[in-house]
Amino acid sequence: MASQIRLEDLTYYPRLMILSSIAWFFAGGAAGLAMVLAHLTGALRIADYNMLLTFHGVVMPFGGLFQLMMGLSLLRVGFCYGKSVKGPLVKASYFTLNVGLLLILAAIFVFGVRTSYTLMFPLPASGALKGLWSLEGLTIFVWGIILVLAVIITLYPASLARLMFGGKTQEAFVLERFVGTLNPAGMAGMLPYIFIIPPLGTAIAIGAVTIGLALLGAIPLSSAGWVLHPLNFNYPFWIWAHNLMEAMGIMAIGTVYWLIPRYTAVLRSSEVVEPRLYSEKLGIFAIVFYSTAAVIAFPHHLFTMPTSQPAGLSYTGQIASWLTGFGAAFSVFNVLATAYAFGLRLTPASLAAMLGFAVYIVDGFLAMQLGTIGWAYRLHGTYAVTAHLMTILLAVSLIWIGALYHSYRLLFGTEVNKKLAYIHIILTAVAALGLFYFMAFMGGAGTPRRAYPLPIPSDTGVLGLVGFGVLLAAAQAIFLAQLFKSLSKPHHYISDTV
Amino acid sequence: MLGTGWGAILLLLYLTAPFLVIFTLLLLLAFRRGRSLSGAVLGEKAARGMEVAWLMGVGIAWAVINLVSIPWIPWLQPLAATPGQTPSEPVQAVNVEAFMWGYTIDTYEVKAGTVKFVARAHDTIHSLTIYSPRGEILATVMLLPGMREELVLNLVEPGEYVIRCLEFCGDGHSAMLSKFKVVG
Numbered sequence: 070m071a072s073q074i075r076l077e078d079l080t081y082y083p084r085l086m087i088l089s090s091i092a093w094f095f096a097g098g099a100a101g102l103a104m105v106l107a108h109l110t111g112a113l114r115i116a117d118y119n120m121l122l123t124f125h126g127v128v129m130p131f132g133g134l135f136q137l138m139m140g141l142s143l144l145r146v147g148f149c150y151g152k153s154v155k156g157p158l159v160k161a162s163y164f165t166l167n168v169g170l171l172l173i174l175a176a177i178f179v180f181g182v183r184t185s186y187t188l189m190f191p192l193p194a195s196g197a198l199k200g201l202w203s204l205e206g207l208t209i210f211v212w213g214i215i216l217v218l219a220v221i222i223t224l225y226p227a228s229l230a231r232l233m234f235g236g237k238t239q240e241a242f243v244l245e246r247f248v249g250t251l252n253p254a255g256m257a258g259m260l261p262y263i264f265i266i267p268p269l270g271t272a273i274a275i276g277a278v279t280i281g282l283a284l285l286g287a288i289p290l291s292s293a294g295w296v297l298h299p300l301n302f303n304y305p306f307w308i309w310a311h312n313l314m315e316a317m318g319i320m321a322i323g324t325v326y327w328l329i330p331r332y333t334a335v336l337r338s339s340e341v342v343e344p345r346l347y348s349e350k351l352g353i354f355a356i357v358f359y360s361t362a363a364v365i366a367f368p369h370h371l372f373t374m375p376t377s378q379p380a381g382l383s384y385t386g387q388i389a390s391w392l393t394g395f396g397a398a399f400s401v402f403n404v405l406a407t408a409y410a411f412g413l414r415l416t417p418a419s420l421a422a423m424l425g426f427a428v429y430i431v432d433g434f435l436a437m438q439l440g441t442i443g444w445a446y447r448l449h450g451t452y453a454v455t456a457h458l459m460t461i462l463l464a465v466s467l468i469w470i471g472a473l474y475h476s477y478r479l480l481f482g483t484e485v486n487k488k489l490a491y492i493h494i495i496l497t498a499v500a501a502l503g504l505f506y507f508m509a510f511m512g513g514a515g516t517p518r519r520a521y522p523l524p525i526p527s528d529t530g531v532l533g534l535v536g537f538g539v540l541l542a543a544a545q546a547i548f549l550a551q552l553f554k555s556l557s558k559p560h561h562y563i564s565d566t567v
Numbered sequence: 568m569l570g571t572g573w574g575a576i577l578l579l580l581y582l583t584a585p586f587l588v589i590f591t592l593l594l595l596l597a598f599r600r601g602r603s604l605s606g607a608v609l610g611e612k613a614a615r616g617m618e619v620a621w622l623m624g625v626g627i628a629w630a631v632i633n634l635v636s637i638p639w640i641p642w643l644q645p646l647a648a649t650p651g652q653t654p655s656e657p658v659q660a661v662n663v664e665a666f667m668w669g670y671t672i673d674t675y676e677v678k679a680g681t682v683k684f685v686a687r688a689h690d691t692i693h694s695l696t697i698y699s700p701r702g703e704i705l706a707t708v709m710l711l712p713g714m715r716e717e718l719v720l721n722l723v724e725p726g727e728y729v730i731r732c733l734e735f736c737g738d739g740h741s742a743m744l745s746k747f748k749v750v751g
Contacts, residue, residue: 185735195691299711398625410609412600443639447572450733513576520741
């Protein structure tokens with residue numbers, strides 16, 4: 070029986086997703102580097118800069134990070150629950166996401182749709198009406214978004230749920246055993262995504278499909294009027310977008326809870342180490358507490374509408390934002406107490422998870438400041454917000470890089486060159502923090518984000534962004550060199566059986 | 568000072584820099600102990616004590632920061648007294664219309680004191696962000712088309728104030744600005 074199970078059934082799609090995410094990261098990162106260099110040299114036309122900004126904003130979080138998370142989380146569930154990671158849902162998740170991203174890419178570079186990092190509703194429609202881009206480009210852009218939304222809101226959580234709760238366990242696939250679904254905390258981190266994102270994303274998905282059908286002429290444009298009202302759009306959008314980022318963050322915290330107990334110290338050379346966490350109960354409580362607070366923290370995105378947003382909703386948003394910080398504080402203690410009490414083995418996986426966690430927590434304080442009404446009125450729309458968004462994505466990426474190093478041999482059939490991996494991880498963490506503080510200080514000085522050329526000169530800030538941006542790129546180049554070397558070796562994993 | 572953009576970022580630095588140092592030291596210690604650990608060294612009682620102390624510290628810090636931040640909320644700030652106006656209803660009103668990519672303002676000069684801004688966006692999302700003569704952001708308001716936003720500010724410092732858009736609104740976003748004067 071065991072010989073009939075191919076390891077490839079477990080690793081094929083996750084590997085495809087991970088490699089595709091690296092390709093998107095590479096393309097989006099190159100765009101990001103070109104953008105900071107443009108601030109230094111002024112070499113780009115405004116329209117070209119805004120196209121790169123839109124491209125960077127789409128591919129880094131969705132093509133890169135989301136897809137990396139999708140591949141590694143499906144792989145983890147697969148080998149922890151002993152189930153093959155394939156089937157229509159997994160295939161549809163991979164292809165739909167990447168086709169959606171390619172449509173958006175075409176809309177940006179062929180039709181010139183340039184709405185910046187997020188949709189900035191109703192800019193996509195206003196831009197078409199003003200002649201900045203065509204209605205055809207807008208239609209392709211919207212359908213690309215619909216496909217990406219389909220994966221985020223339905224296909225990926227359904228794939229995850231099917232693996233966790235459906236199908237039979239094949240013992241030969243159980244490479245790391247988990248008990249139950251809520252315990253330990255490492256797996257509990259996946260549950261908020263499965264149960265929170267689909268219901269909270271339904272309204273925005275219905276809105277997007279309505280707009281998409283109206284653009285195709287399948288339904289009258291007047292039937293999409295309710296979605297086109299700015300408040301009707303912005304509340305469902307932020308309820309979903311805010312919680313997507315939170316769910317991805319919680320998933321990453323769950324990854325820390327999964328990895329760190331596995332790298333606690335070996336007491337004797339003969340010992341088989343059982344995963345050890347300072348407190349499982351505290352870990353699960355932290356995740357439940359954080360997830361609950363995060364769901365109602367979304368009004369902080371709309372603090373700066375003093376008349377349109379009820380004050381009570383703003384106060385709720387502020388309190389909930391700070392409660393998420395309290396939830397994170399539980400995890401800070403739990404993770405550090407685990408590391409201190411049991412000792413940690415230095416490996417690329419444990420180092421990346423811990424440094425990613427540190428960056429996540431540091432960024433978390435800025436997130437809470439931006440979630441404070443009084444500060445939001447002085448910082449919203451500045452580089453401080455860019456600092457927060459970019460850093461949370463980098464921190465979560467770094468934690469997933471830890472998961473990638475943990476499963477590197479399983480995925481690519483070769484051992485990691487530890488020295489190169491340590492350089493990659495440390496440089497990534499240093500660059501992330503450098504970019505974070507430079508952007509935060511630019512924000513404190515009132516420098517507007519997403520503006521090119523910068524209307525408020527910030528030579529030191531731009532130099533910092535270029536320096537740490539180049540450092541970040543160099544770190545990823547080290548990782549890519551190692552990956553290409555692994556891929557060029559004979560692929561043992563293709564024919565392996567479990 | 569703490570209620571400004573600079574104040575926020577300085578506090579961020581003051582709190583996160585020590586955290587990073589402590590985290591790094593604990594991590595190095597954990598890795599060192601990972602090589603030669605002879606057994607768990609954190610007693611249960613000591614761990615519980617540290618856990619309670621940490622959570623209480625975080626709770627107190629969070630509560631203090633939230634309470635201190637209440638007066639910075641624009642609609643809770645006491646209004647400055649200006650000759651000819653009552654604090655509860657500022658007589659100086661500035662109407663602002665934002666469009667791609669500029670502003671129309673119905674008055675370019677106001678007296679030092681309390682000013683109410685009434686702002687709308689015509690075509691897409693914009694913001695009304697007011698910079699003091701020293702370049703500090705006093706407040707930013709997001710403007711969605713079809714919505715009307717009101718903001719009351721105490722503008723006590725005479726000089727030239729700048730209005731900028733901080734919400735990406737297309738190719739002319741960076742150059743979207745206007746100015747007005749506050750006279751003593």
